[in-house]
Amino acid sequence: GDWSSDVCSSDLVIARRAERAGLPIRPDRDFEIVNPENDARYRDYWGSYHELMARRGVTPDLARAILRTNTTAIGAIAVHRGDADSLICGTFGQYLWHLKYVTEVLGRDGLSPHGALTLMIMEDGPLFIADTQVNPVPSPDQIAQSVLGAVRHAKRFGVTPKVALCSHSNFGNLDTDSGRRMREAMALLDAETRNFVYEGEMSIDAALDPELVGRMFPDSRLEKAANILIFAYSDAANAARNILRMKAGGLEVGPILMGMGNKAHIVTPSITARGLLNVSAIAGTPVAHYG
8 A cells, every 4th residue: 555644645546546446445435444654543553562672672662663663563463453354464574573573462452373374276176284384393293183184274265175194105105304204293183082084104196096095005194186295395286386386287375374363364476466356355254254
């Protein structure tokens, strides 16, 4: 948007841009504008931020500066105070930078991110990939949490989850770091009764080819191709997501920030207008409506 010290001017600019784009929505009728340069709630907002961050080295002057310029912090405070239902950020800058402000504020509300989930809509159906952003080298517990979060979201999309814990190792044949962490994550998942199918550790080709995995491991729980791929490194998950998007024609929905109660989502700078619309639809759906 175009920020100005004059709220009316901001409304006019945004209204004209919406009209030029052929959109029926208008400021103050269909949505509310928060203008950091001129908003009656500014004192309350920086005060809330300072209250949350005072013991983390944030002075009142710094709180005032952040709440004038940092739209991610402003959005997080809006959600924290109940003025907004959800936050979408990340169209510029580094993902973890945005995550810092989101977790600093909303973490005080008992929310904790445990992974970023991307849905790739392919010609032969949906494919979920995690964790693409949050944990560079997830622990076994973080891997298990990503599995559980991905399963919840898959069900919300009406997809019957079939999870593969991916590694270069197949069913214990290599003593690699990723293989060990995936095996430990499997043990954590096996410790309780689950109502979804999961298997690992296994290579991606095995996860997507039931005939191949049947030859390698006849007792595999996966009778059909996996539709949720959980990776041992965010580099690998992010690479898979981008290859499918750039070279295989996959339509991306996300990233979905798991563990935040649908109150915050962080996209990436490569997101399209259609992609933002998709994330907005997710963010605008109350969790209770997912079933």
